[in-house]
Amino acid sequence: MIQTKLQPTATGAILFDTAVAPLADEAWFDAAAWRARGVLGAAGRGQALFVDLPFGPCVLRHYRRGGLMARMNADNYLWIGAKRTRAFREFRLLAELHDAGLPVPVPVAARYQRDGLRYRADLITRQVLNSMTLAQRLAAQSLDSEMGIRIGRCIAAFHARGIWHADLNAHNVLLDASDQPILIDFDRGRRRRADYHWQQANIDRLRRSLLKLGANAGDSAFEQGFWHPLLAAYHATLGDNTSVSVDASGNGGLA
Template identity: 40%
Template sequence: MRRLNKCKIRILLIGVTRLVSELCIRNDHNALLVQAEFRNKVSVDWFNPLYWGRNAVPVTSGGRGGAWFLHIDGGDYVLREYRRGGLTSRVLRRTYAFVGEDRVRSVMEFRILTTLFAQGFPVPRPVAAYYLKLPALRYRAAIIIERLADTTPLAELIDTRSDADWHRLGQLVRRFHDANVRHADLNCFNVLVRGSEFFLIDFDKGCIMPASKSSRWKNGNLKRFARSIKKIAGEQVLNKVWSAFEHGYNGSVTA
């Protein structure tokens, strides 16, 4: 494969004083965004699960497929391809319209995760983002993030969480909302649990909303999450846990 060139460092201002660097590597068809500490390590091959052989294990829970757990040099990561759902996926399963690099889905997710991780939010740290430009102004994309160790999707643990857990989760979602962070698909598979800790993953199509915008999207987020609980565990469980979640979200001191 052709060696990538034209390297540059892009500096992003996070908050007021903190700087985070990303390494941009591109040629005529491929582009990589890499956390600076992974420079001279990540290549286009990293985004091909076949390259890793037995060190790439398919992720079986949630999503639309196209994700693998990677074990690289003693570290654990997740490789995820961007794939469509619904009727469109029958024709354009893995390709998207290219309207500029800043609108590429892997690039957008890489940058929002970089921002949130630097600000101390419980999200996975991004390692690298990739996209391949195709004819007719199309592209394919993928992202690699660090794997959150010893975590389990909330979808597998709904019946085991206490009121105090749901209260903490409500507080966490409120923390994201207060920072105007919009998660585009808040569901029980995109919340990971480690003991009493919660993490949000999969920020594809997520964004930081302008403070001047209407806050109706927050209610939409909550309704989507409630529908996910109901779909997985049933209305009775939803009614049982939602009160504690709302107390946490609305700032109540006790669950």
């Protein structure tokens, strides 16, 4: 179980797992220093950095806005209290999910830096070694029915507990060295009352991202060989005893 400690800093605070160190170090979050030193890699909209900390390989992610808002305000958020900062909320959600046995990155530390009514934030998680995103597996043309089944069961396990992922897309599904799925990037994710509409919206979002990345709607290799097994496993894991219908667009609904 993750044991957390809050450590004040000159401009904010760090929330961290005491299993990694008795005291947190702001140097962990120094992206400029990591880049100068030569990081192990980078990925994602915010260019998450793969860094080698004293307690093992980790991922450092700076919170950044997307879309049109990013042009005006790249990484500042309105201050409404420490507990409601993006980093602290995601850290606590990941800790809860990890302790419940759900496949998520292990949270290490979260930091906010406050400047009046604004703040900036960062999150560090354990790196999932030898993993690839679902988007990368699609690009490598290595999707199959067994993978679809595992991903469907994985998503259902989160939905059964009322866990909503705000951006469930092919970049946020990892496959580890054993092809076991792990969901990443729970920024803005939260617990919700179980409801078919938001659960289905999550599934639809994942499908749209796959199609946008090059999956062919209607192609049997994708539909029959990956997507339909994913849907069937998803509904079966949720304990749905009704049949699963698949409309012409490939979306799964309850018959």
